[in-house]
Amino acid sequence: MIESRLISLLRRSKSVAQKLSSSNPREWKTFTTPCGFSNEHQSRFYSSLQRFIPAARTPVARSCVGYGLRSLLQSNCKNFYKPPFRNFSTAAPVSAKDTGGLKLLAGPHAQKAVGIWLFVSAAWVFSMVVLGGVTRLTRSGLSMTDWKFTGGLPPLSDEEWLVEFENISNPRIQTLWLVWAWHVSSNLGHSRVNKGMSLDDFKFIYWMEYAHRMWGRALGIMFALPFSYFLWKGYITVRLGLRLSGLFALGAGQGLIGWWMVKSGLEEPTTEYAEPRVSPYRLAAHLTSAFVIYSGLFWTALSVVMPEPPAESVAWVQGAAKVKRLALPVSFLVGITAVSGAFVAGNDAGRAFNTFPKMGDTWIPEDIFSLKPLVRNFFENTSTVQLDHRILATATLFSIGGLWWSSRKLDIHPAIRSLIGSTMGMAALQVTLGISTLLSYVPVSLGTAHQAGALTLLTLMILLNHTLRRPSLQLLKTLPSVAKTV
Template identity: 40%
Template structure:
């Protein structure tokens, strides 16, 4: 039987596993991480994150099953500063209200772990993972486990003396890792679903615009983490001026100077506003470039989605600020931030260059 290059290619096509089931699974897990980020925002805004003071990855999946267990956890919570300074006297029923949100947040994290690890094992054992992706999928598993550990590292900082919330630095680390995990899951799933499109004449210039907008999106989100971490959104609740000034008084009052970037309320809020404005301008420029220079298709639609998502997020940010951070608006603002990141990644992925042959 003759055997040539065409026969070899056909045989490889028959033996290579279909990447679509793996891609859809990864995109489903990415959606779960998106929900997790929103739950984390609600947990933070309601002051629920410190209600569970034990790190119990297995036994903690079950809620308290007796009144004695409820009382034990409540007594444990009453030993930390947050209870004395924020929730003193709210009773066992008040404790249950904040407990359930934090417990749901942690349970959802456990479900994400199962939703990733079990299908990964099944795809692996059945030989359904496309060539070149095993190492990447294992790395994503490790990142998910690291995120759980960083979550507890963050929560533990809230038990320190005179603290009523977690360390803003650990909060930003936790948020940044969650966003990185979401981005990696989304990018990997998209890479399995669709091959790079043929480059268009204007692809390079639009890609550079999208890259600039994407980096500004990341910087704005991390700056927003510091706004959340030091509760800067509860001050200067006017827009566009801050206490009647463009740059607020006391912007650089801390020493050393770099602490103003992370610990000074007027500076942290101003920086977030500035980065958000630059992001909006860059995203609108990229959307305009995509509309004018790209042919109709997925990449063009993703550029327009990025422009629309950033405008929506900007409006939500202003509304959250002027209404003094209501829980539902703050949670929606955090969830929409992930939409903006997803839109930027969709646009970048749609404009990526095909790999050059070795």
């Protein structure tokens, strides 16, 4: 009686599984280890079954154990068997079998949300760099002589403003008043040197620095809250989470680097007539760190929304590989030029030798190696720093021009060709902005535009290198040799 029931049950489970498999084979298939039962466990179960139930030795029972037992376990072990979580998760990476080795940073349903968040974060950092340039050019950084981690309310009454105004009685800041007054007169066209800095003038530079600090803290909140939500929902893979955690740590340290930079401008001068100025090394570290954070966010955002580069033929992939060999050193040169611009800003080198192409009456100033040891000249000597930036900017322009010229006859994707042309145009515009800023004695408008132009050029180079990536193996197998032309 028991033997016949067992055989009937096994036959029934096999027939049900066959029907379900034919109707929806993707969901109902043979699992090698259902409920933790491996093939070895099934063989042991079948052997023990033969000892106690003779009918289990029949051909029907043997055929049912291999397949029907799995279906039986699937249908009766609902508490143990669960479909793969990846089928429902929007964050789990697609397996290498499905993508030919391509590793997604976010699931298909999470790509849009995570991508938008990262692009907004990158744009926010871009605006921070521009606002920081305005703060530097208006000499606003030294208006706040303290730094509070939790922030604080600005002065709201006249008495509070007077107290804050009196806090900057440092001799370095007193000298800053005259420098700021000269700066305003050179930009606004009227003299205020004899008047010094009024309370209204102080309020202007105070609000600039306060806005820069609060904008940075708002960026931290805007980044941390969605990041926590996406982690809680499982929208972010481990690989992406580690990368974003590193970028968040850099952003948190950026505020400390900023105060470390400002603090250098409040220290006593080494000479009696030294102009109040932050350390060029600290300013370069602050600006370079911002560029690194922006580049990391922008590259990651592109990787989330565009896991595969545009490719429609093997010939275009081969052409992109040739362009990439040229684009990488050009990108490195763009980055070095941007860092040298930070030292130009830190040494106020833009307000010296306001002629072009010569530097004053000569091509090369005589004092470019006046400091000892020799290496200090490349970071602290105004003449050397500006000469270096001129040479690097010119080399960058010609390098991008060479990249554009070399790619003209290559068989590449139209998007890559368009990006190279845009990069060439932006490089020419950036050099024009730099020369105009120099000849105009660094007005706030042109100086800010020049700094934003450097970040825009870097953005185009990042986008170009991201587009030049090699496609996944699965995509390469499906590409024709030559792209179809309409």
